[in-house]
Amino acid sequence: MPERIYIDGGWTASASPETIEVVNPATEQVIDTVPAGAKSDVDIAVAAARRAFDGWAATPVEKRCGYVAAIAAGLSERSEEIARTITADVGTPAKIAELVQAALPVTVARSFSDGAAMAAALADTEVGNSLVVREPVGVVGAITPWNYPLHQIVAKVAPALVAGCTVVLKPSEVAPLSAYLFAEIVHDAGLPAGVFNLVSGTGPVVGEAIAEHPDVDMVSFTGSGRAGSRVSAVAAATVKRVALELGGKSPNVILPDADLAAAVKAGLGNAYLNGGQTCTALTRMLVHRGRRDEAVELLTAGLARFTVGDPAEPATRIGPLVSAAQRDRVRGYIEKGLAEGATLVAGGSLPPEGFDTGFYVRPTVFADVTPDMTIAREEIFGPVLSVLTYDTEDEAVAIANDTSYGLAAAVWSADTAHATAVARRIRAGQVEVNGGVFNPLAPFGGYKQSGNGRELGSFGLEEFCEVKAIQR
Template sequence: METTTGTETLTRHWIDGAWQEGSGSIAVVNPATGQTIAEVPAGGKAEVDAAVMAARHAFNRWAATPLADRVAMVLAIREGIKARSGEIATSITAEMGSPTKFANTVQVGMPMATSKGVAGLAESFPWTEEIGNSLVVREPVGVVGAVTPWNYPLHQVVAKVAPALVAGCTIVLKPSEVAPLTAGILAEITREAGLPAGVFNVVHGTGPEAGEALASHPGVDMMSFTGSVPAGRRVQEVAAGTVKRVALELGGKSANIVLDDADLTQAVKLGLGNCFINGGQTCTAWTRLLVPQSLHDQVVEMAVEQAAKYTVGDPTDESTRIGPMSSERQRERVDGYITTGVSEGAELAAGGPGRPDGLDSGAYVRPTIFSGVRPDMRIAQEEIFGPVLSVMPYADEDEAVEIANATVYGLAGAVFAGSQERGLEVAKRMRTGQVDVNGGQFNPLAPFGGYKQSGTGRELGRYGLEEFLEVKSIQL
């Protein structure tokens, strides 16, 4: 995968079971130091053509591979991830700034959990069923083009690759150019596991070049994309030319509704944790904290007290809870939203514009809490993708639900209530793909995806596997 020149690492494309050199280069920058730590080639149409051709050539044989062998391959890849977990975590911390403790537990743990989950359900999955005189069979969709983001650089890849492999599909991956290094490690793992050449391919490059070449390619049967809404729209537009299937997992502006009988200590602690998770660079982050008007000031005070526990700094330090943003560009974006919130009239309860004290370099922002946020403010409507919480008062339960649903997004959310029954009733009224009630835990087998402009389709578990399958009716 890699050759070293000086202090930098050169990472190549992985096409048809071999490393391929590429023209041009894209710098991979450590956001904590601003130093270039690697370079990847700037792939485009030629590299995508070669990778798709390899995937097409490998498809029939892989689709005909017995299901048990495909499942065994996914589990072997999982074991490879486990064996190299320390290396993977270190790479993720270096390329996008995820704190080392979070990288070792979540960034590595999630892809292991999701791959194990989809492998475990394969045997009981309804690959065939009888409806009257028809035999309904589920078959692999074909060659999958996958475009993944930088915030969870291995998990987002495995969430697509594992079910696609179980389904019998072959894959061409275009990882984020911001955090591409773990894709190379995964390619090495697939080789060591014995995955046949061409079944999994990696083409590096930018979205407008490599990404669009992949989405428009007539040899690609399906596009699975995770990223921003504007980029997702573009993938959908480009893919429409060949009427291929498109699955989109896009942004979010998730609301955490705290009801008047909730355990406030639990609601604020878990709520802030889910807002600041991965430095706020999480599509499901609960960035809007909706509280009864009478409890607003108390909740803000509690949130500020909790926020003081979130140490910002060097992501390689075990005590750090919030590292740098993934890039200087992302730091500027988040800082710009914080400035916008102040100009809109939201009250700063903690944090604010500018760098944290003592961190004059690196892509760091100040974890920020705004109080008294109105639903029409930009900070309440737009995805910031940083450690920024908007506390929003409401008059009654109906208004809370109305505010929660009043964005173009619908990816995730939460409800804290005095009883599970009351929380469940409010959760059912929220127009969003997943809702946690009183801190319900993440389930890697449950469907993951959104309503409205948060995307189309679902990932994870049985629903994620179905995305990579066609349905055929055979009349007997």
């Protein structure tokens, strides 16, 4: 399918003769190829976005929202195809692909399609003798990851378009196919030429060309901390705005009075969502020392629900990891946990029985993990859950905050007010209390090395605006 790149309102050949193979992680078979991309492709795409910027920025907000509404409708109409594509591309189990990978982008796009609400969010305000106006930041380079490939595209592109920015997108080369479906939907929505552009390729070539380009005014990046640091360094030469959504090592603090069965069940589901390939995964479960054995028993029993299998099968809860490299990385962390003295409750580094083909990892639980162990400190990005114990609430909070990350967390208690008070003490961008559900209108982003800036809702819209004060 994707043999070209999308620039200036149409499909065109890449300047690079090289291609990237797209591999189905369940079968290890090549299912498609995409252009490897070249720096000159980025130059042409950025030039198109720059030409389109003035006209798009001058388009009324309500009309820009109308285009986003059309994109949302296109995403909804093609949701089954999108889900199937992401299952084949990423390995996400079919049911999760349908409920999350395909449905969430529709919700997010629709949240930015209300013309009246967006106009109000971007409206001028009076501060003393100043008129404060919000203007689009300019040409945005969006660099997106493979784990939630379409959601991360929509979370960047939709608010950027509403703010009046034009966009050059580089999707992950590991799972690029849904980005091509998105480009088709954008084309069908009739956006003016150059407002949205797609250049596939690798980070060192296409990603860096976007980050360093003098005519790109902002880079919005989601991915690993290492790659995010590199994007920041490259972008610094032109002092452009950089928004980063990076990794996490999120704590799940279960206080002594909590409903332990409910907390463990929800925590296990969160940690293993998308095979653990989720930046907000609650991979550190903190339980009171007196309830350690009960928690381990509940986890052992709960693992029976997490069927490993073909991601295309409806009963599958855990499919393969996205690539051989990711599988090997996760297995390496499991071996490290064993070497450092953690207790293996279930799983391990051997392939699941019957899965010699495909990038599968056993759903794994470690107990007796200490805060200094590698598996408690580094993001694993696989189905690996660590159980840590504490004696006092202050110790639990200290362990929760003893990380270089700060993306997400959870707190469980029979007293919601008490849980909320503990949540305030945790240094993370979003904290669930007693299983509070994800809110696509709330700000999403992290503290510390989990990045900077916020996505989603009015907070995400603000990221793509410059603020000007006109004194009168």
